[in-house]
Amino acid sequence: MTDAPHDAAKGERIAKRLARAGLCSRRDAERWIADGRVSVDGQKLTSPAVTVTESSIIIVDGKPLPEAERTRLWRYHKPTGLVTSHKDPQGRPTVFDRLPEGIPRVISVGRLDLNSEGLLLLTNDGELARRLELPTTGWVRRYRVRVHGTPDLKQLAELERGVTVEGVAYGPIKALLDRQQGSNAWLTVSLKEGKNREIRKVMEHLGWTVSRLIRIAYGPFQLGLLEPGMADEVPSRVLKEQLGDRGSTKAGAPGEEPAPSPKPGRLRSSKPKSDRQDHTTPSSPRSRTKTHADRRRPS
Numbered sequence: 001m002t003d004a005p006h007d008a009a010k011g012e013r014i015a016k017r018l019a020r021a022g023l024c025s026r027r028d029a030e031r032w033i034a035d036g037r038v039s040v041d042g043q044k045l046t047s048p049a050v051t052v053t054e055s056s057i058i059i060v061d062g063k064p065l066p067e068a069e070r071t072r073l074w075r076y077h078k079p080t081g082l083v084t085s086h087k088d089p090q091g092r093p094t095v096f097d098r099l100p101e102g103i104p105r106v107i108s109v110g111r112l113d114l115n116s117e118g119l120l121l122l123t124n125d126g127e128l129a130r131r132l133e134l135p136t137t138g139w140v141r142r143y144r145v146r147v148h149g150t151p152d153l154k155q156l157a158e159l160e161r162g163v164t165v166e167g168v169a170y171g172p173i174k175a176l177l178d179r180q181q182g183s184n185a186w187l188t189v190s191l192k193e194g195k196n197r198e199i200r201k202v203m204e205h206l207g208w209t210v211s212r213l214i215r216i217a218y219g220p221f222q223l224g225l226l227e228p229g230m231a232d233e234v235p236s237r238v239l240k241e242q243l244g245d246r247g248s249t250k251a252g253a254p255g256e257e258p259a260p261s262p263k264p265g266r267l268r269s270s271k272p273k274s275d276r277q278d279h280t281t282p283s284s285p286r287s288r289t290k291t292h293a294d295r296r297r298p299s
Helices: 014-020 026-034 126-133 153-161 198-205 236-247
Strands: 038-040 058-060 073-078 117-123 141-148 163-165 168-170 174-181 184-191 209-218 231-233 276-278 287-289
Touching: 014 026, 014 038, 014 058, 014 126, 026 038, 026 126, 117 126, 141 198, 153 163, 153 174, 163 198, 168 198, 184 198, 198 209
Parallel strands: 117 209
Antiparallel strands: 038 058, 073 117, 073 231, 141 184, 141 209, 163 168, 174 184
């Protein structure tokens, strides 16, 4: 078809629309279009440079595009041994294979590698996921990291200045030594970007081997007491408070419609609590901290 806007004044790009519907990320949407999987008003697309409106008839893989739901976000405690991908070429189990019952089709905000664990944000809004992954949010991602080695203050200061490993420049990383246990040490590591295996690579650069890596916070959202393999939906009110306009990418009135009731015992609905525990400390690992419902600003 002719790749011209339907109504540029009132519409939006097709890739954004697909992401907003929760089918995929915007980047994946562009690949789907290139593969000929998307049509608009009866015409198969060949380019993502198309603007659509609410009246446009969009077909993906022969099926009508579902109506956009309100934006939803979950905290998920990823266990080790799961790949953060919908499909794995090697046939390994994925995060999305093991989600609790009651969660609709979602995508992850960023990734945690196979041997990493902890907080992984999930959303039904691909556009929101893309936004929250960007370092421009200023959100701090915080981890508990156990390394084999004996960190010293000079090495930790080097991380705060930023390091270059194998030609890749990594931005400032704040690392605090919490406890030395024989030949192992526990660190709290904070950074504002998440390049592939960044923490493991910079630690290895300094001569330390990471033996455990647990994400405990992503911006204002905390892991808290969430057990491995469990998911906890962020209340609409909290989502609106923390994200503002960034949480309103879907049609309708986000923050006002109640979420469907989950099945008992499998998917918990998040409720504000005044006192919770962080899921990790140097030894147990467990220490007390507030959850996303109690924190109003990013770390």
